[in-house]
Structures are given as structure tokens and as C-alpha cells.
Amino acid sequence: MIKIERTEYAFASLDASPDEWEAIKAIVGYCASHFNHTELRYSLPFPEEQQHGKIESLCEAMNTVWGNPPIEDMYRDDVFLIANCITHTEGKDLPKVNPKLQEALAQQLHDIDVYHLFDDGHVTPAQWDLWNCERRIHATKSWIIALHAKQTDKAGHPYAQHPLRVLMRLLELFPGVDEDTRHAALLHDVMEDCGITAEELRQRGYSEQTIQTVAAVTKNKNDGLTYAQRIDQLADKGPLAAIQVKLCDLLDNNDPNRLSALSKEQARSLNKRYSKAIQVLKARIAEP
Secondary structure (H helix, E strand, C coil): CCEEEECCCCEEEEECCHHHHHHHHHHHHHHHHCHHHCCHHHCCCCCHHHHHHHHHHHHHHHHHCCCCCCEEEEEHHHHHHHHHHHHCCCCCCCCCCCHHHHHHHHHHHHHHCHHHHCCHHHCCHHHHHHHHHHHHHHHHHHHHHHHCCCCECCCCCECCHHHHHHHHHHHHHCCCCCHHHHHHHHHCCHHHHHCCCHHHHHHCCCCHHHHHHHHHCCCCCCCCCCHHHHHHHHHHHCCHHHHHHHHHHHHHHCCHHHHCCCCHHHHHHHHHHHHHHHHHHHHHHHCC
16 A cells, blocks of 8 residues: 655655555656656646656656665655656556556545645644754754764774764664754764864854753863763763763764774773773663
8 A cells, every 4th residue: 555654844755565666667657758648747736848857757766766665755746746647647558557556556646635745734833843853953964974074983984874873872772862962962073073163063053952962972182081080970960961972872882893893902992991881871871
């Protein structure tokens, strides 16, 4: 069964069975090859001179770029095109398309009513807030990928993968964590490794809570403290958000798959250091 869910202002996710997807691709392919023999030009919500090109581009993406469903972040216009291609060829004898399956697809899309799906009047304030939050998190991801672009970790892997994994761990361990802490998880190394200042974060619109969290997990090279002392200080005086971010940072650093890429001596030394720090932070989080 086809399932289409709006996931953003102009995007949706689409799921379908393998047979349905193959039929959809065949239908769109037919429309791209026989555009002048369809009624599509009278129903598509685009200027007439763009219509055929859009369907050809959609066909190309479906066959060479997209994988099998579920497909995330499908652009609204592509959803509209798919729906129109199916409904406007219903009843035609198309090659490689089972007529009964095509009829079922058309009925499903009629029931979904994709134009109604993208009617902003049906979006709740809570949904808008969620989408806006996701958009801001995505912007932070894009920025930290650019900031860490030329950096690698101890094993020589792209460093940007690390903060992305830290966010994933944060959401797994603390699923109700707020947006500020999510940004901080992504940004936790930008002060120390990229030279980004608190003022630059402020200018980019990050909250004081996010900035304070990033600062709390950033190493101060002039504090005269040992690694263990810094962890103890964070556990004793640091904000909960910073402790959560640092814990996820250490869990990723201590991942066996990452340590296995290092020499046995280095891996053993780091594992010993990280394991002790992890226990200290876990104990602090577990306190009532």
C-alpha cells in the first residue's frame, strides 16, 4: 500500500511495495516518453513549458538516483507529478503495468489527496514547531560538516562523522532532550578544534544555553587541570546538558570499532581513560 506523509514544508516521505514502485516507475516512464499523448498538460501545477522537462527529470531520478522506498524528503512537486501521472493514465493499456494494480494505485492516491496533504491550513502549530526545529538542526549539521571538512580523527576518518554520531547517541540515551542540547552535541568541538568563539555562535543565532553547554565541554588549555580533574569538575559543577553531551562524546570515542583502528597500546590507554570518565559522568547523571 502506498503511504505518503508530509515531513516538512515542501517535502514528504513515500513508501510503497516493490510491485507498486515498479509500476509507478513504469507509469512515469510512459508519461515522460508519451507526454503529448496524455492529458497532463491540463492538470500539472507548473508552467506549460516546464511540464515535460519536470517529468523527464523525475523519471531520471527514479531510475538512476533514488533507491527503493521508503524514500525520505521527496520534494512536493515530485509527489504531485507521480500522483498526476498515475491518475491521468488510469484505464490506458500501458506496457509493463498491470491494469488492476494501476487502478488500485489511482484509488489510493485519490484517498490520500496529496494536494490536501500540502494544504498549510491543516498543519498544526506543534507540527510547524517540529519542522522548524528539524530545519535548524539540519542547518547546524551542514555548518559543522563544513567546519570539520579538512579534519580527521585519530584513525584518519572524516572528523565530521564524530559529532553526527554524538547527536545520534544523545537522542538514543536521552530521547526527550531539548533543541539547545542537540545543537550543542553537534557543536561540541567547534570552539576547541575550529577556533569558533562564543560571539560567533551568538551571531549565528544560537541560544546562551547552547553556547554555555559547548563552552563547558571545551578544554581550557590554561586551566592547569589534568584530564581526570576536568571530568570531575564537569561532573561536579557543569550543567546537565554538558554532562549529557560529554558522556555521548566519550561513548563514541570509546567505541570498540573506533579504537580497533588504533595501535593496541594507544587503544588500551584511551579505553582506560575514557572508561573511567564515562563512569564518573554516568554516576552524576544517575544522582537524584
